[in-house]
Amino acid sequence: MQGLSxxxxxxxxxxxxxxxxxxxxxxDAMLWVTHxxxxxxxxxxxxxxxxxxxxxxxxxxxxxxxxxxxxxxxARAREYRAIHTHLxxxxxADTTVWYVQVVTGFALFFLASxxxxxxxxxxxxIGPYASSDRIWSGRFWILYALxxxxxxxxxxxxxxxxxxxxxxxxAANAAALRRRTRTLAIFIVGFFLLLGGASLATYMxxxxxxxxxxxxxxxxxxxxxxxxxx
Amino acid sequence: xxxxxxxxIPLKQSRTLRIExxxxxxxxxxxxxxxxxxxxxxxxxxxxxxxxxxxxxxxDASLQFDxxxxxxxxxxxxxxxxxxxxxxxxTLTRELPDTIRLAPLPGFExxxxxxxxxxxxxxxxxxxxxxxxxxxxxxxxxIDAVEQRMAPELAEQLYExxxxxxxxxxxxxxxxxxxxxDFVGAAGLxxxxxxxxxxxxxxxxxxxxxxxxDESGVFGCMTLLGCEDYCPKNLPLAVQLAFLRRKMAxxxx
Numbered sequence: 001m002q003g004l005s006x007x008x009x010x011x012x013x014x015x016x017x018x019x020x021x022x023x024x025x026x027x028d029a030m031l032w033v034t035h036x037x038x039x040x041x042x043x044x045x046x047x048x049x050x051x052x053x054x055x056x057x058x059x060x061x062x063x064x065x066x067x068x069x070x071x072x073x074x075a076r077a078r079e080y081r082a083i084h085t086h087l088x089x090x091x092x093a094d095t096t097v098w099y100v101q102v103v104t105g106f107a108l109f110f111l112a113s114x115x116x117x118x119x120x121x122x123x124x125x126i127g128p129y130a131s132s133d134r135i136w137s138g139r140f141w142i143l144y145a146l147x148x149x150x151x152x153x154x155x156x157x158x159x160x161x162x163x164x165x166x167x168x169x170x171a172a173n174a175a176a177l178r179r180r181t182r183t184l185a186i187f188i189v190g191f192f193l194l195l196g197g198a199s200l201a202t203y204m205x206x207x208x209x210x211x212x213x214x215x216x217x218x219x220x221x222x223x224x225x226x227x228x229x230x
Numbered sequence: 231x232x233x234x235x236x237x238x239i240p241l242k243q244s245r246t247l248r249i250e251x252x253x254x255x256x257x258x259x260x261x262x263x264x265x266x267x268x269x270x271x272x273x274x275x276x277x278x279x280x281x282x283x284x285x286x287x288x289x290d291a292s293l294q295f296d297x298x299x300x301x302x303x304x305x306x307x308x309x310x311x312x313x314x315x316x317x318x319x320x321t322l323t324r325e326l327p328d329t330i331r332l333a334p335l336p337g338f339e340x341x342x343x344x345x346x347x348x349x350x351x352x353x354x355x356x357x358x359x360x361x362x363x364x365x366x367x368x369x370x371x372x373i374d375a376v377e378q379r380m381a382p383e384l385a386e387q388l389y390e391x392x393x394x395x396x397x398x399x400x401x402x403x404x405x406x407x408x409x410x411x412d413f414v415g416a417a418g419l420x421x422x423x424x425x426x427x428x429x430x431x432x433x434x435x436x437x438x439x440x441x442x443x444d445e446s447g448v449f450g451c452m453t454l455l456g457c458e459d460y461c462p463k464n465l466p467l468a469v470q471l472a473f474l475r476r477k478m479a480x481x482x483x
Contacts, residue, residue, distance in 0.1 A: 071445075072452060079409040086336070086408045089313035094455040095405050165453040166476060169469045171390075178468070 002068035027128035051123035136207025156189035278318035294343035305395030403456030416457030
């Protein structure tokens with residue numbers, strides 16, 4: 001169950017990255033994606049409640065995943081001492097990767113919750129200007145930068161560990177599969193950090209340029225003077 | 231006298247090894263754990279077994295460590311070598327730095343210095359997981375009859391898993407086993423995989439699920455893969471664990 005909830009969260013986060021990075025294709029592309037999640041393309045008008053509902057589902061999944069993961073953590077002083085002595089002694093890559101997941105997971109419990117609660121409470125505050133204003137003028141870039149790094153390290157490590165846990169290992173392919181999965185996981189983490197970093201920088205830039213008009217929503221074709229004629 | 235050509239060839243400088251050994255005798259109330267340093271001259275193809283034997287013979291006769299076969303078969307000489315589990319008899323000193331720190335395997339009862347009671351742990355695990363062939367109606371078997379034949383491929387597979395020497399390295403390398411004393415570890419789960427394969431054992435997956443289908447069994451494993459990486463016999467432990475996990479998860483559904 002922990003693995004399954006983790007897998008769903010990983011797939012969600014990776015898909016999320018592609019949607020939020022639509023800003024790299026321009027404000028109109030991001031607005032189209034925003035409208036898609038608000039049901040505009042289906043109902044003809046926006047229903048931001050849909051975004052809240054989706055965030056709630058992810059939040060519940062996160063709570064389940066965190067609850068299940070807690071069982072794995074050292075609970076007693078003896079266990080805590082034992083695992084730290086072990087980590088310091090063995091310097092073993094996969095054990096260290098697990099520990100990185102423990103630390104990032106703990107951080108994500110707060111960072112991801114903060115992000116999801118914001119989305120749940122302000123589902124209509126997503127858009128080319130609304131998001132950028134929040135990120136720059138609302139200083140949410142601090143949260144998002146921390147979240148970006150921790151979530152991708154956690155998800156990439158989780159992906160590798162899930163494959164090793166359940167994967168189609170055979171005596172003949174085990175070593176090669178492990179090597180390839182590790183390489184793939186590192187590549188995926190790097191890719192999403194670049195994609196997410198570029199998106200965040202773009203939102204920050206738009207937010208900075210739009211700082212005088214915080215609260216104004218993006219209307220396609222307007223404010224050619226502010227957005228460089230796009 | 232002029233040196234002969236042979237005498238002019240420089241001999242390889244041999245190292246002086248600094249061997250730090252964690253010493254403690256739990257039977258002695260005055261003993262407290264401490265590191266004792268020994269220095270010995272390294273020899274060609276010296277293993278830690280040779281080094282420790284030399285220390286015991288020439289420097290400190292009270293040093294406790296276990297050896298039987300000195301060939302990686304008996305599983306007695308597992309210890310932490312610079313923090314990592316391994317067999318002393320299969321570890322060449324030339325693969326190690328000048329300073330070598332040795333400690334007993336964690337997770338087992340300490341007998342003294344580098345000697346731990348892996349046998350007690352393995353016996354407990356074996357009794358708990360019932361690692362012997364279970365056969366229904368055993369009284370009805372005609373022991374004079376020729377044994378049932380086994381396909382060579384299956385015999386090979388069984389033999390591959392049977393190679394475990396119960397040295398305890400997988401338990402010492404496992405963060406889960408270090409945290410949770412009741413976790414059966416790769417040594418235990420490998421045994422279940424072995425008897426599951428054996429056609430002479432009539433137990434079903436439901437029976438195995440009763441034994442390892444919980445947090446102290448296969449679902450307690452966190453896939454840290456220390457067992458896979460430090461097994462001195464290179465058993466395919468990651469493969470067996472993933473396989474057993476899939477089978478037991480299916481059984482549990």
